[in-house]
Amino acid sequence: MTIHARPILTGAVLAGAMAAAPALAQNWDMPTPYGDGIFHTQNIYQFAEEVGAATDGELSITVHSANSLFGHAEIKDAVRQGLVPIGEILLSRLANEDPIFGIDSIPFLAASYEDAEKLWEASRPAVEAKLAEEGLTVLYAVPWPGQSLYLRQEVTDPADMEGLSFRAYNVATERLAELLGATPTQVEEGDIPTAFSTGRVEAMITSPSTGANAQAWDFVSHYIDTQAWLPKNIVFVNTDMFEALPEDRQAAIMEAAAEAEARGWEMSMAETEEKIGELVEGGMEVSQPSEALSARLAEIGEIMTAEWLEEAGEDGQAVVDAYRAD
Secondary structure (H helix, E strand, C coil): HHHHHHHHHHHHHHHHHHHHHCCEEEEEEEECCCCCCCCCHHHHHHHHHHHHHCCCEEEEEEECCCCCCCCCCHHHHHHHHHCCEEEEEEEHHHHHCCCHHHHHHCCCCCCCCHHHHHHHHHHHHHHHHHHCCCEEEEEEEEEEECCCEECCCCCCCCHHHHCCCECCCCHHHHHHHHHHHCCEECCCHHHHHHHHHHHCCEEEEEEEEHHHHHCHCCCEEECCCCCCCCCCEEEEEEEHHCCCCCHHHHHHHHHHCCCHHHHHHHHHHHHHHHHHHHCCCCCCCCCEEEHHHHHHHHHHHHHHHHHHHHHHHHHHHHHHCCCCHC
16 A cells, blocks of 8 residues: 555645646747738737737747748648647638638628728638637738729729720639629739730739839829728637647737737738828829729629629628628
8 A cells, every 4th residue: 555655646746746837938830921021920020029028938939931931822731730830821812611711802892991890800700610610710810901903094984994904813803804894814923014014914903012012103004992802811820739828828819919900900001001102102193983983893892792602601691791780
């Protein structure tokens, strides 16, 4: 009896000591596809700093930007499999897995920051539920600047779009071009200046960031601020790894995530203003869509939303209904 008592007592003492000891410091690697100059990445660095500060350095996050740890297409699975605890991707990249992930990229469903925020509030529970099925917990999401029209000529009447060669880069932009009466033409981002200068394309839709970075004023003259859709980046964490953290570290992450989401939306709006300013400085004419063009774009939004709902079914309908409830 005495022989067996000592190991039992020792085990109890060790267990008590481990429970009383502070949790070990941890470092989390966090991949993101985007470079350090992108506001999304700058926001992530600040998020990481705030987590470190809130946990007194007991949880540090090392950001690996510009696809340096995992490529964009690999990040979600890397987090899901626990190769890294946390990561960031463009949410709509997952639309081929489930249509709900592409709701923020339906043209003209939510064509302003205010509407994009309402759409995120309406769709977040569904997005969270889908990712939870794969062992992922959503932390926050931040939009890119809205997608707007770039043209070589002024367009106020929707009929002016008919027959124009329109840059397309995915199924949605091809469909948008068709509904505008334009001719979709596949052009990669790096080929945009050449495609315009040679007349292969006469119009495109992209963010003010992309336009300014490409010096669009060298090949187009008009920017119509349609903000057709505001696609979001989403940050998520491996649920098991998150829940294995002490409660105070979990709370620190969630608090920092809420701050990062609020800050990120402000950064995105500031980016929009700054980049549109660069387009103006470059000599482009910046305008709001005419009433006639706005009406046609709204019609196209309804058509493309209806087409999306055919794929998304009841889950998608519930999100759209919640978005439009107010």
